[in-house]
Amino acid sequence: MDIAIVTLADRPDLEPWLRTTPGAWPEFMLHDTTGSLYYNVVEQYHAEHVLFAYDRDHPEQAVAKAFTVPFNWTADALPAGGWDRVIQKAGVDRAQGVAPNLVSALEISINPDRRGAGLSALMLGAMRDNVRRLGFDTLVAPVRPNGKPDHPDVPMTDYAFRTRDDGLPVDPWLRVHVRAGGVIDSVCPYSMTIAGTLAEWRAWTGLPFDATGRVRVPGALVPVHCDVDHDHAVYIEPNVWIRHRT
Numbered sequence: 001m002d003i004a005i006v007t008l009a010d011r012p013d014l015e016p017w018l019r020t021t022p023g024a025w026p027e028f029m030l031h032d033t034t035g036s037l038y039y040n041v042v043e044q045y046h047a048e049h050v051l052f053a054y055d056r057d058h059p060e061q062a063v064a065k066a067f068t069v070p071f072n073w074t075a076d077a078l079p080a081g082g083w084d085r086v087i088q089k090a091g092v093d094r095a096q097g098v099a100p101n102l103v104s105a106l107e108i109s110i111n112p113d114r115r116g117a118g119l120s121a122l123m124l125g126a127m128r129d130n131v132r133r134l135g136f137d138t139l140v141a142p143v144r145p146n147g148k149p150d151h152p153d154v155p156m157t158d159y160a161f162r163t164r165d166d167g168l169p170v171d172p173w174l175r176v177h178v179r180a181g182g183v184i185d186s187v188c189p190y191s192m193t194i195a196g197t198l199a200e201w202r203a204w205t206g207l208p209f210d211a212t213g214r215v216r217v218p219g220a221l222v223p224v225h226c227d228v229d230h231d232h233a234v235y236i237e238p239n240v241w242i243r244h245r246t
């Protein structure tokens, strides 16, 4: 593979790849309502923060993409509300004309047929370089550990700090970040909140959602809370804040 990486600002013709990575996410993940505050306006406001990777033999097709967002954050602790919170804050900052002082990663996704070939570290390095180019010295990331769905009942405060004999995280995606120089900062316990009626959750997952309590959903990092009496279920995804110096 001979890979090149560009921004959406460099290659606006790759725009159709912004919202298409078939199979990248479980269906329920596409129903986080906060995400639209970023993804629906990304071409307009954040084209310099979107990266596409393509194979030089097929420059018209993206094989991976990465997204960041600038925001203003002055508290010492990164927000417990993680991914949702930085998107909200970035939107409010933009509306109020507040200058950003920090950049958060929002997503790196590799096309399913290109996974397992080391592209994720390449994208993370390119993301960090791009953030430096844009004038920021720190990139933070509310990381979604990709091995966590196999351990839905383990608290993130335990899982995130599990290490192998070589000292690197057990989780593959956390490992990519730490190997790239990232430092685990903290857990953000309510990074993404996805709520729906029971009918919506049935449609998203194919599961019955017919009993009140915790429901294990494939691809979810923790169980979903189901309430039959009140006809709703809520997924509150914890992520792991990682800090990278650019």
Ligand SMILES: CC(C)(COP(=O)(O)OP(=O)(O)OC[C@H]1O[C@@H](n2cnc3c(N)ncnc32)[C@H](O)[C@@H]1OP(=O)(O)O)[C@@H](O)C(=O)NCCC(=O)NCCS
Residues within 6 Å of the ligand: 024, 025, 106, 107, 108, 109, 110, 111, 114, 115, 116, 117, 118, 119, 120, 121, 143, 144, 146, 172, 173, 175, 176
């Ligand atoms: C998470 C993701 C970005 C990783 O990218 P990738 O190209 O598949 O992974 P890489 O080939 O770069 O490998 C990264 C690490 O994961 C490991 N890995 C790759 N595929 C794996 C699998 N199926 N099972 C377990 N580990 C795996 C690799 O061994 C490597 O770790 P190591 O070098 O320490 O051994 C990719 O799977 C993806 O796009 N997933 C969907 C979107 C997502 O979850 N993004 C992350 C949150 S924003």
